[in-house]
Structure formats: C-alpha cells, structure tokens
Amino acid sequence: MPDLAINQIIGYVIICIGVIFDLFGVLGLVRLPDVYNRLQAATKSVTFGSAGILFGVFVYSGFTSMGFKAILCAIFILLTSPVSAHAIAKAAHSAGIKLTDKTVIDLYQEDKELQK
Amino acid sequence: MKTETKSRIVVFFLSLLVWILITMVFSIPSLIAGVIMALITAIFAGEMLIITERKFHLKRVWYTIEYLVKFIWELFKANFNVAYIVIHPLLPIKPGIVKVKTKLKRDSALTMLANSITLTPGTLTVDIDVDNQILYVHWIDVKFTDIEQTTEFIGGRFEKLLEEIFE
Structure with a gap:
C-alpha cells in the first residue's frame, strides 16, 4: 500500500463512485427502449458520474492548477449536458422518431397536430 | 454607469x-x-453577463445557495432512481410527454428551470413554448397527466426559488 494523504484516499473514493454511476448510465443506454428514455439515463447518470469523477480529481489534487481545471470542467458539464439533451430530444421528435410502445401519453404530438 | x-x-x-x-x-x-x-x-x-438594472440583494444570494443545495440533492435522488430502473429486471417504466405550465418569463430563468427539470428524477425537458409559457416534459414514470398536477409536481420544486433569483 503506497503512502496516500487522506484527501487522496477520499478523492479516489469519489472517483470510484463517479465511475459506478457512469456504468449505470451506460447500462441505461443499452437497456432502455427509445431515444427519449435513453437520453434520461445518459443525461442524469453520465452528468453526475462525470462531474463526480472531476470533483474527485479536485479533492485528490487540492487547490492546484489541475484541481481548478477539474472544477471548471465539472461546472461546464453540469450547464451544457442538459441543453444538449433538449436539443437531441427536440430534434428526434421533429424528425418523427416514434416513442416506445409502452408510452402512455404524448401531449407534445397532440399540440403539434392542433397547430397545423 | x-x-x-x-x-x-x-x-x-x-x-x-x-x-x-x-x-x-x-x-x-x-x-x-x-x-x-x-x-x-x-x-x-x-x-x-448583466442585462438588467437591479439592486444587489443579500436575499438573492441566500436563495441561490438554497437552490444549489436543493438541486444537488435532487440530482443525487435522480441518479439512484435511474440506477434502480436500469438494474430492475422488468424495467419499470411508463413513459410519456406531459405539459408543465410556468410563471417565469425571462430567458435565463426559463433555461435554468428547463435544466433543473432535466437533471431531476425521471423528467427531461423536450421543448419550451415561450408564448404560452408551457414546457413539454418527457416523464419516465407518468403519475398524472392533468396540467395542474404536473405543474405542481415537476415545476413546483424550483419555480418559486428561481422566481426569487431571476425575476
């Protein structure tokens, strides 16, 4: 066991948690049925997982250049990932990609048809 | 100035x-x-960055902190929710797109509300109708379809705080 400072151990633990949530996000991408449900898994788990990994890097390296870069990247991921998810979901809906058979309601489609 | x-x-x-x-x-x-x-x-x-003339209030800083704490907690819950759905062998989902009404008008406030909805449990903003102030939200586990109830359930968590911060 190499000598690790306490913040390095905590950093490694946070990085591990982040990787586990990324794994759940990937599982969701494979298992869920349609684009919209997959986006749900992709935005939530992957955002939290990646931001978690970057936060772990910050805890590991402390108040250094590397740590602040990691925090900055985490903030940008948190801000931009939902926006790209809206863009993909809207584009998919406009392109006419159907929701899965399990879908119970689609008010967006109804409103679009009303406007025509 | x-x-x-x-x-x-x-x-x-x-x-x-x-x-x-x-x-x-x-x-x-x-x-x-x-x-x-x-x-x-x-x-x-x-x-x-700054587009309106507004006085700086200490109250707004407090609301921002409250919003951030709430947001991180909801993000945490959302991840356990996704993990549960993904691991469950039967995939317990009941997806659908519902409408959420909002009182917010400013672009920045609407963007933050849409982002918050996307990163909270089971919901993903698909589109915003700015004129009618309606958000179309994809919900992985639809509990009700009535617009009043969905507004209360999905938007209500953040709307008041964002109104205090941005409006």
Whole structure:
C-alpha cells in the first residue's frame, strides 16, 4: 500500500463512485427502449458520474492548477449536458422518431397536430 | 454607469480570476497574458453577463445557495432512481410527454428551470413554448397527466426559488 494523504484516499473514493454511476448510465443506454428514455439515463447518470469523477480529481489534487481545471470542467458539464439533451430530444421528435410502445401519453404530438 | 460597461468590467475581473486559478503561476509574463486574454473576452463577450438594472440583494444570494443545495440533492435522488430502473429486471417504466405550465418569463430563468427539470428524477425537458409559457416534459414514470398536477409536481420544486433569483 503506497503512502496516500487522506484527501487522496477520499478523492479516489469519489472517483470510484463517479465511475459506478457512469456504468449505470451506460447500462441505461443499452437497456432502455427509445431515444427519449435513453437520453434520461445518459443525461442524469453520465452528468453526475462525470462531474463526480472531476470533483474527485479536485479533492485528490487540492487547490492546484489541475484541481481548478477539474472544477471548471465539472461546472461546464453540469450547464451544457442538459441543453444538449433538449436539443437531441427536440430534434428526434421533429424528425418523427416514434416513442416506445409502452408510452402512455404524448401531449407534445397532440399540440403539434392542433397547430397545423 | 451604463449597464454594458459595468457588465464588461465584471467579465474582465471574472476571466482574470479564472485565468489565475487555472494556471496558478504568479509570474509577471503569465499575469500580462492573463490581462490580455481577459480584455479580449470582455471586449467580445462582455455585454452578455448583466442585462438588467437591479439592486444587489443579500436575499438573492441566500436563495441561490438554497437552490444549489436543493438541486444537488435532487440530482443525487435522480441518479439512484435511474440506477434502480436500469438494474430492475422488468424495467419499470411508463413513459410519456406531459405539459408543465410556468410563471417565469425571462430567458435565463426559463433555461435554468428547463435544466433543473432535466437533471431531476425521471423528467427531461423536450421543448419550451415561450408564448404560452408551457414546457413539454418527457416523464419516465407518468403519475398524472392533468396540467395542474404536473405543474405542481415537476415545476413546483424550483419555480418559486428561481422566481426569487431571476425575476
């Protein structure tokens, strides 16, 4: 066991948690049925997982250049990932990609048809 | 002082601070490079940060902190929710797109509300109708379809706080 400072151990633990949530996000991408449900898994788990990994890097390296870069990247991921998810979901809906058979309601489609 | 000038000055000092934090080198050439970069940022993108004349309230800072704490807690819950759905052998989902009404008008507030909805359990904003103030939300586990109830359940968590912060 190499000598690790306490913040390095905590950093490694946070990085591990982040990787586990990324794994759940990937599982969701494979298992869920349609684009919209997959986006749900992709935005939530992957955002939290990646931001978690970057936060772990910050805890590991402390108040250094590397740590602040990691925090900055985490903030940008948190801000931009939902926006790209809206863009993909809207584009998919406009392109006419159907929701899965399990879908119970689609008010967006109804409103679009009303406007025509 | 004009709002635009004020905004440029704030952007200049913010970019300089970010430069110093990410380089962590305190030599004169590095700082000069930082000042030049911050100036370029302030000239080209400086007028976008502050767009309204508003007094600075301590109350708004408090609401921002409350919002951030709530947001991180909801993000945490959302991840356990996704993990549960993904691991469950039967995939317990009941997806659908519902409508959520909102009282917010400003673009920044609407963007933050849409982002918050996307990162909270089971919901994903698909589109915003700015004229009618309606958000279309994809919900992985539809509990009710009535617009009043969905507004209360999905939007209600953040709307009041965002109204205090942005409006």
